[in-house]
Amino acid sequence: MDRPGSGEGRPDSDGPATDVPDWEDEYLDRVSDRLMYNYDLEKDHRVDGESFDLFGTMHIETQKQFLHRxxxxxxxxxxxxxxxxxxxxATLAEVERLVDLADTLSEEWIDGSEEHQGTEFTFVLVAPDITDDVRSFVNRFSRRKLLKYGYHGHYEVHLVVVAPDDEDVVASEHADVARAFTLWQDSSLEPTPGLLTRVLRRLSR
Incomplete structure (x- = not known):
């Protein structure tokens, strides 16, 4: 399976992606308004037999320059x-299946090289409510694996389960994107991290 994200319509520092789809689901459409400045967004995306209503990619390159770019x-x-x-x-079995999917995608989508610093997979389930077993699992969940002992970077897996009707959310550690899904919170008080903030956080880990 080819690694997704060709770069067309990818967000830059001047504004959102140039071709952001509309979702018939009002909640996801409002979430996409928060995400479009950092992610290249698609709808109705299938991955390894699993369907996702919203699919986003973000690619960040860093380099050091000497005298000239x-x-x-x-x-x-x-x-x-x-x-x-x-x-x-949202069942525990479904959440665990998504974790397994991340491990599969890490083998298919990550090009192992010294230039690869890290890849993050974040899965979000939008459900009517959050059961106790799912909440406990997501709260305790952490997955970070080194590739070639770290010489080829690493990958991380993050989980978010949100029940918008109950204004409830649970997220694993470092799942910063969860803020974009909490529409009931005042975004001016706790904004979704911008691209620069996200880059600095990843470099500091």
């Missing part, structure tokens, strides 16, 4: 994939 070194890149969908009931 044509003379550069220490080039690295990071990728982030966001996969979100509605479900009639």
């Amino acid at each position: 044509s003379i550069n070194f220490a080039n690295h890149y990071m990728d982030e994939y966001l996969l979100a969908r509605r479900t009639s009931r």
Whole structure:
């Protein structure tokens, strides 16, 4: 399976992606308004037999320059994939299946090289409510694996389960994108991290 994200319509520092789809789902459409400045967004995306209502990609490249941009070194890149969908009931089995999917995608989508610094997979389930077993699992969940002992970077898996009707959310550690899904919170008080903030957080880990 080819790694998604060709760069067309990818967000830049001047504004949102140039071709953002509309979702018939009002909640996801409003969420996309918060995400479009950082992610290249798609709708109705299928991955390895799984369907997702919202799919986002973000690609970040960093480099050091000497005298002129044509003379550069220490080039690295990071990728982030966001996969979100509605479900009639978020079960522990479904959450665990998504974690397994992330491990599969890490083998198919990550190009192992010294330039690869990190890849993050974030899965979001939008459900009517959050059961106790799912809440406990997501709260405790952490997955970060080194590739080639860290010489080829690493990948991380993040989980978010949100029940917008109950104004309830649970997210694993470092799942910053969860803020974009909490529409009931005042975004001016706790905004979704901008691209620069997200880059600095990843470099500091």
